[in-house]
Amino acid sequence: MMKLGYVSRLHPRDQYNHSILSVIGYKPRDFAAQINLNTANMWGIVKSIVDVCMKLGEGKYVLVKDPVKPQVRLYEVPNDAFENDYVEEPLPEEEQVRPFSEDVDASAKEMDAAAEAEATGTTAGAEKSGDVAAV
Numbered sequence: 001m002m003k004l005g006y007v008s009r010l011h012p013r014d015q016y017n018h019s020i021l022s023v024i025g026y027k028p029r030d031f032a033a034q035i036n037l038n039t040a041n042m043w044g045i046v047k048s049i050v051d052v053c054m055k056l057g058e059g060k061y062v063l064v065k066d067p068v069k070p071q072v073r074l075y076e077v078p079n080d081a082f083e084n085d086y087v088e089e090p091l092p093e094e095e096q097v098r099p100f101s102e103d104v105d106a107s108a109k110e111m112d113a114a115a116e117a118e119a120t121g122t123t124a125g126a127e128k129s130g131d132v133a134a135v
Contacts, residue, residue, distance in 0.1 A: 001025045001115055027115050 006021040032039060052074065053061065062075045094114060 002028050002031060025115065025118075027112065027119065030116075030119065 003023050003025045005023045007018045008021055009015065010017040010019050026034075031037075032042070049063070049072075056074075056076075060077050060079050060081060062077055062081075063072060064075065065072050
């Protein structure tokens with residue numbers, strides 16, 4: 001599951017204070033199809049970003065896609081950025097990472113089915129696993 005966060009400035013002229021508008025979870029393959037991502041080209045894009053990052057000095061950086069233009073920007077931020085700025089809530093039990101076990105494939109399939117059911121608004125995957133999906 002991949003999560004995208006949408007944020008906005010609290011005031012148009014204040015570049016430091018932001019508000020989280022929403023966070024949406026996607027299955028990577030569904031998201032790739034939605035944005036017409038060419039999977040053959042995607043690893044080249046990742047390699048290019050990693051190459052740029054490897055040339056930078058040690059530090060903390062934020063990668064941001066411009067909402068209007070087709071460009072990505074990389075900003076250096078202080079090392080203590082993002083610390084104690086928010087209260088961290090525990091992940092829901094179904095999203096927590098579980099230790100490796102023999103039934104990893106079954107758990108992964110259940111999680112994929114639950115994520116797909118949530119994305120499509122159905123309970124198709126829940127019937128197989130015995131869980132009840134809340135819609």
